[in-house]
Amino acid sequence: MVTAITDSKERVLSPRDVAAARDQVERERTYARYVITIDEEGNPVNFEENPHPQINVLAVVGPAQVGDVFLEETILLEIGIHRSYPYRRTHGIKNGSPARMIWQRAKHASLSISQLGKVFPEIERVLVEDMRKRTKNWRFVKTGYRTRGLFRGDRNPERTRQMGTRYSVSFQDKAFLATVLRSELENRQVPLEKDLKRAARKISLITSRYRRQYPSEKEFELMCSYPKIIDLYEFLERRNFHPHHYYLLCRALERSEGRFLFERIMKDLQIDRDMVSCWGALMMSTDVPWFRGVHTWCVSNEWRQKVIWSKRYRKEVVTKHKPQHLSFELSDKPTDGDFPH
Numbered sequence: 077m078v079t080a081i082t083d084s085k086e087r088v089l090s091p092r093d094v095a096a097a098r099d100q101v102e103r104e105r106t107y108a109r110y111v112i113t114i115d116e117e118g119n120p121v122n123f124e125e126n127p128h129p130q131i132n133v134l135a136v137v138g139p140a141q142v143g144d145v146f147l148e149e150t151i152l153l154e155i156g157i158h159r160s161y162p163y164r165r166t167h168g169i170k171n172g173s174p175a176r177m178i179w180q181r182a183k184h185a186s187l188s189i190s191q192l193g194k195v196f197p198e199i200e201r202v203l204v205e206d207m208r209k210r211t212k213n214w215r216f217v218k219t220g221y222r223t224r225g226l227f228r229g230d231r232n233p234e235r236t237r238q239m240g241t242r243y244s245v246s247f248q249d250k251a252f253l254a255t256v257l258r259s260e261l262e263n264r265q266v267p268l269e270k271d272l273k274r275a276a277r278k279i280s281l282i283t284s285r286y287r288r289q290y291p292s293e294k295e296f297e298l299m300c301s302y303p304k305i306i307d308l309y310e311f312l313e314r315r316n317f318h319p320h321h322y323y324l325l326c327r328a329l330e331r332s333e334g335r336f337l338f339e340r341i342m343k344d345l346q347i348d349r350d351m352v353s354c355w356g357a358l359m360m361s362t363d364v365p366w367f368r369g370v371h372t373w374c375v376s377n378e379w380r381q382k383v384i385w386s387k388r389y390r391k392e393v394v395t396k397h398k399p400q401h402l403s404f405e406l407s408d409k410p411t412d413g414d415f416p417h
Contacts, residue, residue, distance in 0.1 A: 089145045089184065097150045100181045104135045104151060107178060110202050114138035114152070118191030120198045131178055132160035134202060136195060140185035152187045153252055155199070156244035157206065161401050163246055183248050189363055192251045196365040204370055207241040207406045240407025242375065247400055250358065256404050257320050257359035259372035269324060275315075276328035282308050283334025283341075296340060305341075312345060316376040318402070322347055323356030373405040 089097075105111055109129035113122040116139050136153040139146070154162035165180040187195070245252050261268050282304045299305050317325070322342065329335045342349070366372075 089142050089147075093182070093184065094145060094147065096182060097147055097184050100151055101137050101149045103178070104131070104137060104181070107131045108133050108135045109157060110134040110206075112136045112195060112198055112202070113149075114191065114195050118187070118194035120195055123198065123202075131166055132157045133162060134199070136187065136199070138191075142185050147184065150184050151181055152185055152191070153249050154181070154246065155203070155252070156401065158210075158242060161244050162249075183246070186249050187251050189251050192255065193365055196255070200365075200367060200369075203243065203406060204367075207370065208408065210241045211408070240371070240373070240405040242403050242405050244401045244403045247402065251364060253402060254358035254361050254364045255366055256372065256374065256402060257355065258361065258364055259366040260374050260404070261359055262366055263368060263370070263372050268321075272321060272324045273328050276325050276332075278311075279308065279325070279338060280329060280332040280334055283329075283337040284332055285334070296344075299337070300344075308341065309345075312341070318374055319348070319352040319355040320359045320374075322352045323359065326352070327356075367406065370406045370408055373407070375403045375405050 105124065107126070107130035109126055109132050111122075111124040111126075112120055112134070113124075114136060115121055118138075134155040134157060135151060137149050138152050139148055140150050140152060141147075142150075156162045156164075160166060163181045163183060166178050245256055247253065264271075285304075300309075326335070326339070329338055332338075
């Protein structure tokens with residue numbers, strides 16, 4: 077499992093990159109909400125909290141060896157808080173209005189598994205305190221809950237849950253990404269595997285009717301016109317599963333007769349199988365720490381939409397960009413069995 081977390085890319089830093097890394101650390105200490113400084117082994121050395129932050133992130137800075145260059149201090153991890161995302165450019169806030177543009181930060185190095193294991197108690201303490209500070213005066217909110225299956229069913233408006241605070245981690249920080257995935261697997265109010273096995277049973281009831289192992293294109297187009305298959309497409313698009321959710325679904329459908337049709341539907345939905353396998357390995361890794369005192373949820377990442385003017389078509393077109401981060405929710409209170417949206 078370690079090979080899935082280790083970043084094997086060889087990076088070559090120029091003197092300009094070294095100077096930029098040093099400037100970025102100074103910018104983090106000036107504008108970031110929380111900054112944790114660690115030594116080479118990952119032990120926390122210093123903690124700073126900015127009373128007037130301009131970047132709503134938790135940053136971990138420390139030394140790193142990048143190729144032949146040793147950086148005394150560089151950004152090793154950023155965790156976005158609430159509506160902020162790691163390494164993204166943002167507008168600084170002053171008196172409730174945008175004050176200045178703070179540009180995105182470059183990623184030169186990441187936390188290793190051993191470093192994360194030593195600094196994680198401090199990260200967990202900061203995030204849990206931040207979550208409890210934000211949700212201290214929050215009340216239970218009413219939410220719908222499907223009582224008769226996953227595809228078509230009534231909603232119970234009396235079902236309530238305590239909402240948590242959202243955070244985000246970049247796909248590049250694989251060690252902490254594995255921590256979040258493992259936390260959802262181990263510390264979810266309704267167990268993740270139980271919830272997805274229930275979904276897999278519903279999917280199996282639909283796909284097992286069509287036992288042909290490898291349907292042709294014409295047969296597949298015909299199948300996509302069936303009402304049950306249309307319901308399955310709507311269900312998968314509505315739930316907006318993450319790659320590690322598809323990993324558990326495929327594992328639950330491993331002995332089902334409809335697994336080949338489900339894999340063909342995943343291909344039609346442009347689900348990256350390599351990413352599914354990678355995230356599955358990260359989730360199943362046992363050598364990473366995970367959140368133990370709070371409930372963890374991986375919530376949906378909507379594709380970012382941007383309207384631009386196309387010179388070719390002489391009209392405005394909408395472009396979609398895949399998310400480069402994973403949003404997760406931390407909560408003290410028990411939550412419903414459905415994914416929060």
